[in-house]
Amino acid sequence: MLPHQIDTLISARWVVTIDHASRVLEHHSVAVAGGKIVAILPSSEAEQRFVAKEHITLTDHALMPGLINLHTHSAMSLLRGFADDLPLMTWLQDHIWPAEKQHVGEQFVYDGTLLAAAEAIKSGVTCLNDMYFFPQPTARALLDARLRGAVSVNVIEFPTQYASDAEDYLSKGLEAHNRYGGEALLQFTMAPHAPYTISDRTFERMVTLADQLDMQIHCHIHETRAEIEGSIKEFGVRPLERLARLGMLSPRLIAVHMVHLLEDEMAQLAEHGVHIAHNPSSNMKLASGICPVSTLHDFNINVGLGTDGAASNNRLDMFTEIRAAALLAKVATENPEVVPAHRALEMATICGARALGREDDLGSIEVGKLADLTAVDLSDIVCQPCFDPTSQLAYVAGRENVTHVWVQGQCLLDNRQLTTLDEAELKQKARIWHDRIAAR
Ligand SMILES: CSC[C@H]1O[C@@H](n2cnc3c(O)ncnc32)[C@H](O)[C@@H]1O
Numbered sequence: 186m187l188p189h190q191i192d193t194l195i196s197a198r199w200v201v202t203i204d205h206a207s208r209v210l211e212h213h214s215v216a217v218a219g220g221k222i223v224a225i226l227p228s229s230e231a232e233q234r235f236v237a238k239e240h241i242t243l244t245d246h247a248l249m250p251g252l253i254n255l256h257t258h259s260a261m262s263l264l265r266g267f268a269d270d271l272p273l274m275t276w277l278q279d280h281i282w283p284a285e286k287q288h289v290g291e292q293f294v295y296d297g298t299l300l301a302a303a304e305a306i307k308s309g310v311t312c313l314n315d316m317y318f319f320p321q322p323t324a325r326a327l328l329d330a331r332l333r334g335a336v337s338v339n340v341i342e343f344p345t346q347y348a349s350d351a352e353d354y355l356s357k358g359l360e361a362h363n364r365y366g367g368e369a370l371l372q373f374t375m376a377p378h379a380p381y382t383i384s385d386r387t388f389e390r391m392v393t394l395a396d397q398l399d400m401q402i403h404c405h406i407h408e409t410r411a412e413i414e415g416s417i418k419e420f421g422v423r424p425l426e427r428l429a430r431l432g433m434l435s436p437r438l439i440a441v442h443m444v445h446l447l448e449d450e451m452a453q454l455a456e457h458g459v460h461i462a463h464n465p466s467s468n469m470k471l472a473s474g475i476c477p478v479s480t481l482h483d484f485n486i487n488v489g490l491g492t493d494g495a496a497s498n499n500r501l502d503m504f505t506e507i508r509a510a511a512l513l514a515k516v517a518t519e520n521p522e523v524v525p526a527h528r529a530l531e532m533a534t535i536c537g538a539r540a541l542g543r544e545d546d547l548g549s550i551e552v553g554k555l556a557d558l559t560a561v562d563l564s565d566i567v568c569q570p571c572f573d574p575t576s577q578l579a580y581v582a583g584r585e586n587v588t589h590v591w592v593q594g595q596c597l598l599d600n601r602q603l604t605t606l607d608e609a610e611l612k613q614k615a616r617i618w619h620d621r622i623a624a625r
Pocket residue numbers: 258273277281282285316317318339340341378379405408467493494497
């Protein structure tokens with residue numbers, strides 16, 4: 186048989202597939218053509234079967250599906266460390282919202298998203314679910330980086346530099362969707378900010394639009410006790426009950442945070458197929474509480490992982506979130522068996538893909554899926570000895586061990602070097618923004 190022509194052959198010491206059988210393959214190769222995975226086979230057979238334009242040999246690496254950051258505010262990378270060690274509402278109302286009012290515009294969002302994209306790629310992320318103002322520069326930055334992302338048609342019901350009222354937010358978001366909705370690397374979500382900033386009418390409008398345009402809905406929900414108390418005071422019910430009455434609960438919904446939950450509410454989330462984006466570091470830093478991940482898993486609720494923005498985390502590092510999610514669930518339940526290593530990796534990959542409605546083409550290394558891949562070098566002294574690469578990825582390796590990243594077959598990180606972005610230029614822009622923000 187004549188060898189097949191392909192674009193890229195990646196031969197790795199381990200391939201951690203995150204497939205249905207949780208297979209970890211040793212000395213296997215992944216063949217990539219047209220941006221997709223076309224074969225996974227023993228490396229000893231791969232060179233006979235394929236002629237590749239490029240053959241990458243990763244002798245001491247684990248090749249895994251690209252990490253999916255299920256909740257972030259990319260452009261807030263420019264506000265990293267701007268206001269630390271505060272509870273959510275003080276942080277937002279007294280620091281972040283005033284700073285956003287002063288500084289956030291098209292250029293801020295483009296530069297901040299590009300900075301976040303560089304950090305994401307260097308951290309092994311191949312797809313991020315963004316929620317922020319100015320979706321057009323967000324889309325442009327992601328496309329310039331060649332990074333996959335979900336861009337938000339966002340609404341927050343107070344006037345900002347971006348939009349004046351709900352109608353204005355929606356028409357600007359839909360304009361961005363019209364312009365960039367056809368891009369293979371992008372999808373759009375409806376993103377009402379939170380129950381405490383969105384009216385009933387706007388929630389209903391956004392549910393209808395999400396159905397019409399076949400979009401997921403991305404919303405902060407039950408982040409703090411104060412949010413729940415405020416809702417009971419204003420609406421007579423907890424936020425989730427209010428959202429249920431407005432038709433928000435469905436497999437379209439990616440509910441971000443979900444820290445404070447009653448058993449009945451978890452049953453309700455399971456019944457409606459709602460997905461959850463768990464952000465352990467942000468929840469710890471803002472002292473919001475602990476999302477009951479282990480119980481959510483008992484209810485078979487899909488839980489993905491996110492970093493939240495760099496202003497509340499302050500790292501866009503999914504390896505930190507993987508480890509934090511596993512450790513936090515164990516300490517919260519006093520049970521070391523919950524969220525084991527492989528489950529934590531699933532949360533950062535296939536569970537994120539499922540939440541974004543992309544389980545069929547993202548989130549695992551399987552033939553037919555898109556070639557969104559991350560290689561992690563496990564040869565460093567701090568990773569020795571390696572009994573199990575899954576354990577190493579969840580508990581030992583960090584983003585500093587990420588060497589290669591591919592999105593749709595295109596290499597965005599090559600031996601730790603960004604291929605689509607200029608690091609020196611990004612640092613210079615970050616300095617300029619820092620000086621501007623610090624001056625006021
Ligand atoms: C409508 S754009 C997003 C809006 O959300 C703010 N934000 C950032 N982090 C959080 C968080 O953890 N909870 C609630 N809101 C958050 C961000 O500053 C933008 O104003």
